[in-house]
Amino acid sequence: MNLKFIEKILIVMFLLTFGIIWYDFYTFSQPQLNMNPDLSYSRLLEYIKMGWVKQVDLYRNNRLAIIEASSPDLGDRSQLFRVNIPIAASQLIQKLKEYDINFDAHPIPQKNIFIKIAYNLLIPFIFITSLIYFFQSSNNIPGFPNLPGGPGAFFMNLGKSPAKLTESTDDTSFDDVKGIEEVKEEVEEIVSFLVDQDKYTLVGATIPKGVLLVGPPGTGKTLLAKAIANEAKVPFYNAAGGEFIELFVGIGASRMRDLFVQANKNSPCIVFIDEIDAIARKRGGGYGSTNDEREQTLNQLLSELDGFKENSGVILVGATNRVDILDSALLRPGRFDRIIDVPLPTRLGRSEILKLYAKKLSLDETVSLLDIADKTAGFSGAELANLLNESAILSARYKSEKITKKEINEAFERVIGGIAGLAMESGKIKTLIAYHEIGHALIGSILKNHDNVEKITLIPRGEAKGLTWFKSRGDARLFTRAQLTSRIITLYGGRAAETIIFGKPEVTTGASNDIERVTEIAYKMVTVYGMSSLGPRAFIKLNKTRQFPYPPKPMMSVKTRIKVSREVHRLLKGYEKIANRIIFENRIIIDLLVEKLLEIETLESSDFYNLLNQYIILPSK
Template sequence: MRLPRLSVDPLAALFAALALVLLIVFLVMLGSTQPRSNGTELPYTTVQRKAAAGEVRNAVQLDYDHRLLITDRAGAEAWTSFPATGGLQDQLLTQLDRKGASVVIDAQSGKQAKRLIVQVLLPILILASLFALFMRVSQQADAGGMGAFSRWAGRRSKLGPGSTGGPSFADVAGAPAAVAELQELCDLLRFPERYSALGARPPKGALLVGPPGTGKTLLARATAGEAHAAFFSVSGAEFVESLVGVGAARIRDLFAKARAAAPAIVFIDELDAVGRKRGAGVGQGNDEREQTLNQLLVEMDGFDAGRGLIVLAATNRPDILDPALLRPGRFDRQVTVDAPDADGRAQILSLYLKGRPCEADVTPAEIARRCPGFTGAELENVVNEAALLSARAGQAAIGVDDLDEAIQRVVGGPRNDTHVLGPDELETIAVHEAAHAVVAAAHGDGAQLHQLSIVSRGRRLGRATTLMLDRDRTVLRRSDLERQLAVTMAGAAAERIAFGEVSTAVNDDLHTATQLARSMVTSFGMSSLGPVTIGEHSAEVFLGASLQELGGVGPGTLERIDAETREIVEEAETRAAKTLSANWPVVQAIADDLVAHETLADVQLAGHLAAVRAAPNGSGPDHGGPADR
């Protein structure tokens, strides 16, 4: 077998050999500088007694070590330390000489120099050799030498034609507005003369804003792929170090490399890690994060976007970014990447299901209706979970049941078969879930109930799954929110009707209803307090920017907010109770079926809900859907 050739740097080998030789010399000389210890240690009085009795045959006086080595008539060796006073030492030596012992005096003239070499010079030389060795090795690994820690060492890839695995806009779905905005950036990088002829100034940067999992990083990579540009990917946390100046140095090095590789896209993920508002803390001094942000601002001012360099960044917290980052000339535009609507979810599911064996009845549009509000990452997880379930069951293709179970697993977790509920608990949960379904149906939902279940998943004891019948809505009137509150409080109202008291199953319902009612009072102006926002601030408390503002709401106003919130929630429960009283036989029938079968879906559930009478005092679309426990 032929061994691979090893590349050895001669200078590094020299430093390593020098350090090894010095270490050997150090160990050898270290032994010669240690005090000689012949035999056992004896007290000085014992040596005096042996000398007086004539038992000592010879003695060696070690001046530097301040010791006396003796050998008795039997040949046994021992040693003792000299006394502090020279008179006792001379007396002992005189007595040894009188008794016929051979006394030798060793001045140890060279030992002091040896100790100086061993304790001072050799350690310095060894450390210097090792330092030179490590420095040489670091120079071989990175041209920056010992300053390599301040250089950017992130990921760089060339996307576009000839690249492997690079995404394009064809791999992105559910965000047509974001793709349209970023397509212009691609054209600016590929055909800059088209814009420069009209005097258009290319944007220097674009900020991708959206909740986690909506595909901001994928969009950035797809933009680089479409633009045929080098892609520099870095996380904002990589610039934040405890060493002063490291973050700013890495920013400079990153932009220098990006300019050299133009056309290029610099993508900074989680920009809020380095771009927080400056001076927002309490008692801050010279913060390293602020220096890094200052360098980023300077670098974005110092390059010409017409030369083929654009900065993309992503964050889900634009409210805490420094205003200097968001001004024109730095991040000229903000691209919102929100959760996809029903059509977008169907397109994303089509992408993830492409190339996977699926049964004939699997329709992406139908599956998309069953998971409202899901992001792209959650939809990818749904498809992956469905594939795992199919493989676990030994199936040849992914079925609708697998996708349904995958949605339930993503929302509530896997089925908790170890949590066995008693008959009373099952009845309580069944009545609770049946009440949500009946009140939702009585108020004329814009969403159709697809499934009702009392299967325990994680911390959830039951869930109602809906199918969106029309487009996703983002603007809701007060009547819509009131109906949503009535559906949310239906479980608590049913428990009071059926059992005369509520259970702990209403915990999540109360939390959801209280948050919604408080938002109606403080954010939406839907209360007697008037059309104002109260105590709503975009700045975070930990930033220290709004500590005084948070205390600007008086105690009387806070009491009125609590009273209004409580009144709205109580009215919602009252409306739900009236609806349930008018449809109690249907609630009981659904609850009985749930106890018997655990899950009701589609035809079974629709048969029960067909008998539900409309809610009193009006009806209308309610897109909130039943609450989950």
């Protein structure tokens, strides 16, 4: 049936029905008379006793009276009044007879045949037509573009899978996955499972039911899943964990069940659930309907994985960056048989990722992708793509035909520190900020185990009034005690410069983030790394993401906590003294560096070290 035609019929029918109801109400519900405002029933009785009432007409089963009356108050002119008669007022007719007042009781007017037909046929017709339109409308539901249905279809499709089916027709392949070669080798074997099953079944091997990709956001987990499906030339079901959860308990389980029904019909295929932690959190950790819904959805997922036939060709790929909160039942062999770590790319990996994204950009010959890789330690693939995109936007803004180092550096600073603000006007605060930043830079340069300075600036970015960048020397995932100590002392450099130059009463809140970071490092040195006088013992258990648990679960008594707190305090006080001593001993060179920084507002690495090397012999790094 043509839905547009139904819409037009419904509009006409609704307008016609509204007109009939309006006509019925105003024609048959009340007399059409010009009259004065309502008169109260008690006042009517007074008028009757005074002999002022001449005629009474009763309507609506004697519930409404239209009276003709005259009184001295009205100049003895006859006028019409409307009176609502209470249900309990049954003596009115007797009083009218008693005082010999003319009255007439009017029956309720009968509806004509047209009104009866309208009520008996038109309204049911509209109701039935509305239902047809409600359930046959072909508008897509927001959030479920693959499910047909208008407003009514939302309810009809509540239990349907939200996964979007993508045939392997895009160009995503393993060639597009860069920077994680060791991970790529792992997932390439999954393609082999799907393409050449006989190779494995011949020796009695069982194809994995599930593969869990674990890693920080932006490292390429979704890209890997798409590449697997495309390389294997199989359908790809893509859904987010949060799409299964609804307010109504049981909807998530129904959607999960429907997803695997579809997957089994289209096997071999890949089912990818991103952010799977949304439905696979550890059970029993909360209360309420939302938690019940999540647990039912997880139970259904576990049931579906157990119900897989061996070598069915359906492989579940999950992705998360919170593996520590996943239910242990999901992670056992037979469900997620393989757990693959997708780490942040190394320097070489970042270089490969940058080469991939740079193919679409017009880069100047002076731009070195290796230099960009050096300064972007800790960046994910998505962040590297964003960095190059921001550089391209800046290049277009400056009407440049190619992306130069200037745009790359500006985009890097923007991504790390935020949008640049206006330079501060000269004054005491600006001078104090300059000493603060030079304090960081000087100590970081003097300490052998700290990174070199890349840039110092007084241009505000985000909440920071000034910034000092250090150039990372690599992608070390292990840190020595000397490196952690150097980092703490360097972080104290800003507060130390404020204290030595301006005195303790003039120190500012600018070092709040520095103090927070040194406290965290020192606390881990004592409680996790065993780098203190308390010995090589762990007092806090980190989760699998190497972060402090929340809420913290200390494995120590109150007495031991006091010892830990005192040890952290002792370490930090000692490192603060070292920072103060370095600032005090190098006051002259600090003043010269601050003077130069205030003059030009930004000191590049070369300018900083050219000036510093004239007065200090720096250690080789």
